[in-house]
Amino acid sequence: MCADTPDYRDTVFLPETDFPMRAGLPEREPAWLERWARLGVYDRLRENTGRPPFILHDGPPYANGHLHIGHALNKILKDFIVRSQQMMGKDARYVPGWDCHGLPIEWKIEEQYRAKGLDKDSVDVVAFRQECRKFAEGWIGVQREEFKRLGITGNWADPYLTMDFHAEAVIAQEFMTFLMNGALYQGSKPVMWSPVEKTALAEAEVEYHDHQSHTIWVKFPVVAVRNTPVLRTLSSINPVDALVGAKVVIWTTTPWTIPQNRAVAYNPAITYGLFEVTSVLEGASAVEGERILVADNLAEQTFRQAKVQEYNRIATVSFVGTEKISLAHPFRGIEGGNGEWDFDVPMLPGDHVTDDAGTGFVHTAPSHGDDDYQIGLKYNLPMTYNVLEDGSFRPDLPIFGGQAILTPEGKEGPANVSVIKQLAYAGALLAKGKLKHSYPHSWRSKAPLIYRNTPQWFAAIDHRLDDGMGSYGDTIRQRALTSIDQLVRWTPQTGRNRLYSMIEARPDWVLSRQRAWGVPLTCFVKRGAKPTDPDFLLRDRAVNARIVAAFEAEGADAWYAEGAKARFLGTDHDPEAYDQVMDVLDVWFDSGSTHAFVLRDRADGAADGIADLYLEGTDQHRGWFHSSMLQACGTIGRAPYRGVLTHGFTLDEKGNKMSKSLGNTVAPEDVIKQYGADILRLWVAQSDYTVDLRIGPEILKGVADSYRRLRNTLRFLLGNLAGFTEAERVAPAEMPELERWVLHRLAELDQRVRQGYDAYDFQGVFQALFNFCTVDLSAFYFDIRKDALYCDAPGSPRRRAARSVLDLLFHRLTTWLAPMLVFTMEDVWLARFPGEEGSVHFEDIPETPAEWRDDALAAKWAGMRQVRRVVTAALEIQRQDKVIGASLEAAPVVHVEDAAVLAALKTVEFADLCITSDILLTADPSPNEAFRLPEVPGVGVVFEKAEGEKCQRCWKILPDVGSHAHPGTCARCAAVLGG
Structure with a gap:
């Protein structure tokens, strides 16, 4: 600029705002949290009466340990929903909760006891439970603050806890509904059992990992043939003579179950061959001349494993399901066996037998597998009780007494190898090997599990319930399947198929756990009665009412107090005639019951006791979604939810599972310290939560860059709205086309945002808004209108129209984005509307007139x-x-x-x-x-x-510059300057 050219910079209406370019979120977010707490934002929103309710029922996290990134993902998604529904006109109530009972907490207290040299079993059970309660309370306090730091709204002052006295009373009451409607029964059947934790586990508590197992091929000699099967010999040998003395070969990956064998199963649809061994390799267990019976399709691999070099197929054997063939147990007559296994082993048909792997015959131990158990029920096979709760054989079991299947540390005990050795000594071992395969483990201790027969309490999901709630079926299973198809909206839809198939095929629900920290199974059994007797279980509403009243006042500890049995039975029943059940309920029954003591009983619950939405990770199809469905179908006759949303797991940037040992974990606390919670929330908003989500340093850098671009758009709005008043506003009909085009885009986006929020499509909502801000606004509209905003006269129609549109943009963008970027939108709002009482979170998304839309x-x-x-x-x-x-x-x-x-x-x-x-x-x-x-x-x-010349005020190059009263200006700028 020449020295004699006037400086017009002070006459240009440049943006004015204190809104900083740098967000400083880690330092500034805590102040907003304190402000919201002071304002009581959540409670004040509840004062807006007359709104339709929207209830997202919180799936309770477990009260032990700091939050991980999966917790953050889950709670942030919930917060998106609660806040968006609230800002779209609903009364979106959110009661956070915690799962407080169960083994992980009990295990921690046991560890503390062991460190002090104390024996848990010698400690008063109530004192032990109080220790567990105190432990849970401590972690609830920690997790609550960590959740709040993420910007999660909710009734943090009054959350629900499964260990609250009222909750324990309701859980017991819900259990007693199963007692009264006939769904509860005691059965002695094999269940998933953790020798490390010494308790039964439900399917929801089981995860599958690779595990190396022993594999053995075992010979069962044929000792009797009473009805000859269809047998076509390839020589003149008599069919009976061909079979007696032959060896039926089974294959198993659990050698420790051989002492419990009570049958061998076959499938009549499989073709079996009788083979004679003619030549063997060195080290083979088979002997020349030995006759082996296996499925034709599996013969080659069986003989290869057994080091059999040559063999002849001497007969085709077709079982038709009516044979009476008896085998000898492999340990019959074994030295030191004391006659334990000197019985005949029947051969029985079973549809579960295949010729895909193994030998085509299945070793059957009814106490240690569900298929085996079903065969045992059908053919009245004896159950065995050889395995104790710690996974060791009973002390008086011959040869193997006291040997452990698994050690207390979850490692392999001596039982498998010992059984294999004894089979070899007895001449019954045809072959052995190792197999790496998927195997059930406890998701808490991570130790392998076994199937173990033990008396447990079950909910019969196919029992006909005569409870007057049969609108969706007469059994728990029928009601659940009908609810899945008719009553629930699934996001994504694949969740429907997953839960449906699980419930369609699942067995009865194992309700009992042999632990101390939980809600007890509040029932009594008649002493000396059998589980099948009609009076085995005491069903008395007065007794039930006394239990519930005591739990309301004292919590579930009342069950363990001295004199509890007499207190609850009252004068109507002789305490000596009944035994008090001391098992505790599966914690999934606890969390499955939350609909009753949260949705039904709380003032901020749901009027009909049904949630609009349950939201958890995809693993909860076998967990909370599943148990809640079964529990509610047994007590209220239907699903406790109208909608279910599932999200994926969190992975590192390379798509690997996060592991502390690999050093690839991302802790929410660390992200917040570096970037702020809004960046973590933005990562969720930008991600497709229906699949597994990746997170790591490079991904977070990209998220932070998107945040900066969005922040600059909002800063432009604030700077150019300084001093805007209603008197300046221009009606849409009087606006230039460019402004009316922006209004059209707002009308389109309003529909997109509302539909997206209703569909829980946060990625779609954010992407639409981000593209609008960066492409339509920053790179187009703002770029064009800078000239009018900076250089037009304050009263010019074009500048007033532009500022009017900026105001409309401000109110929509801040409220559209507020559910996702809670801190930043508060920052933006207060930068324009400072004040002690204001907050963007008190606002609703503005209604957008339909006439703004102009497709032409x-x-x-x-x-x-x-x-x-x-x-x-x-x-x-x-x-x-x-x-x-x-x-x-x-x-x-x-x-x-x-x-x-x-x-x-x-x-x-x-x-x-x-x-x-x-x-x-x-x-x-x-x-x-x-x-x-x-x-x-x-x-x-x-x-x-x-x-022309360059206007020294607006920088346009025009022919008329220099011909006006103000030197170096164009006509427009000269007029603004007043000359």
Whole structure:
């Protein structure tokens, strides 16, 4: 600028705002949390009466340990939903909760006892339970603050806890509903058992990991044939003579179950062959002349494993299901066996037998497998009780007494190898090996599990319930399957199939656990009665009522107090005639019952006791979604939820499972310290939660960059709205087309945002808003309107219209984004509306008039923006070649073949849209030197420099600059300056 040229910088209306470019979220977010607590935002929102309720029922996290990134993902998704529903006009109540009972806490207290040299079993059970309660309380306090730091809204002052006295009373009451409606029964059957934790586990508590197992092929000699099967010999040998003395071979990966064998199963649909061994390799257990019976399809691999070099197939054996063939147990007559296994082993048909692997015959131990148990029930096989709760054989079991299947540390004990050795000594071992396969483990101790027969309490899910709640079926299973199909909205829809197939095929629910920290199975059994006797279980409503009243007042500890049995039985029943059940309930029954003591009983629950949404990780199809469904179908006759949303797991940047040992974990606390909680929330918003989500340093850098771009858009809004008043507002009908196009986009987005939030499509909502902010606003509308905002007179219609639109943008963007970016939108809101009582979280998303939508206008502007693309691309080349420094130095000639598009361009100030000082529009054919874009046919741009002088106020180059009262200005700027 020349020395004699006036400085007009102070006359330009540049943005004014204290809103910082740098967010400083880690340092500033805690102050907003304190502010919301002081304002009581959550409670004040509840004062907005008359709104339809929306209830997201919190799946309770477990009260032990700091939060991990999966917790953060889960709670942030819930917060998106609660806040968006609230801002769309609902009364979105959210009661956070905690799962407090169960083995992990009990295990921690046991560890403390062991460190002090104390024996848990010698400690008073109530004192032990109090220790568990205290431990849970400590972690609830820690986790509550960690959740709040993420910006999660909710009733943090009054959460629900499964260990609250009322909760324990209701859990017991729900259990006694199963007692009264006949679904409860005691059965002695094999269940998943943890020798490490000494308790039964439900399917929801089981996870599968690779495990190396022993594999053995065992020979069962045929000792009797009473009804000869269909047997076609390939020689003149008598069929009975061919079979007696032959060896039926089984294959198993659990050698320790052989002492419990009580049958061998076959499948009548399989073709079996009788083979004679003619030659063996060194080290083989088979002997020449031995006859082996296996499935034809599995013979080759069986003999290869057994080191049998040559063999002849001497007969085809077809079982038809009516044979009476008896085998000898492999340990019959074994030295030291004391006759334990000197019995005949029947051969029985079973549809579960296949010839895909093994031998085509299945060793059957009814106490140690579900298929085995079902065969045992059908054919009245004896159950065995050889395995104790710690996974060791009973002390008086011959040869193997006291040997452990698994050690207390979850490692392999001596039992497997010992059994294999004894089979070898007895001549019954045909072959052995090792197999790496998927095997059930406890998801808490991570130790392998076994199937163990033990008396347990079950909920019969196919028992006909005569409870007057049969609208959706008469059994728990029927009600659950009907609920899944008719009553529940699934997000994503694949969740429906997963839960349906699980419930369709699942066995009865194992309710009992042999532990101390939990809600007891509040029932009594008649002493001396059998589980099948009609009076085995005491069903007395007065007794039940006394139990519930005691639990309400004292908690479930009342069950363990001295004199509890007499107290609850009262004068109606002789305490000596009944035994008090001391097992505790599966914790999944606890959490499955939350609908009763949260949704049904709380003032901030649901009027009908049904949640609008349950939201958890995909693993909860076998966990909370599953147990809640079964529990509610037994007590209220239907699912306790109308919607279920599932999210994936969190992985590192390479897609690997996170592990402390690998050092690839991402702790929420660390992300918050570096970036702030809003960056973590933005990571969730940008992710597709329906699949597994990746997170790591590089991903978070990308998220932070998106955040900065969005923040700059909002800062532009704030800066250019300084001093805006209602008197300045321009009605939409009086606005220029460009502003009305922005209103059209707002109408489109309002529909997209509301539909997206209703569909829980947060990624779609954020992407639409982010693209709008960065493409439609920052790179288009703001870029064009900077000139009018900075240089037009304050009262000019164009500037007033632009500021009116900025105000409408502000109210929508802040409320649209507030459910996701809770801290940043509060920062933006308070930067414009400072005050002690205000908050963006008190606001609803504004209603957007339908008449703002103008599809014809949008189509017109879409065509003009295409032409603008060609112009800006042509100017960029000139800028790169240093022909011009800024687009205002240009006055290009634009050739447009489409007459309609050309006519449309002439109705607007196209030079302003292209940010050039001038522009010439023509229908003349484009010359050869014109710049073109292949994707925009029919448009050519010839570069020309703008003629005239540069206005020292607005920087446009115009012919009239210098001809006005104010030196170095154009007509527009001179008028603004008053001359």
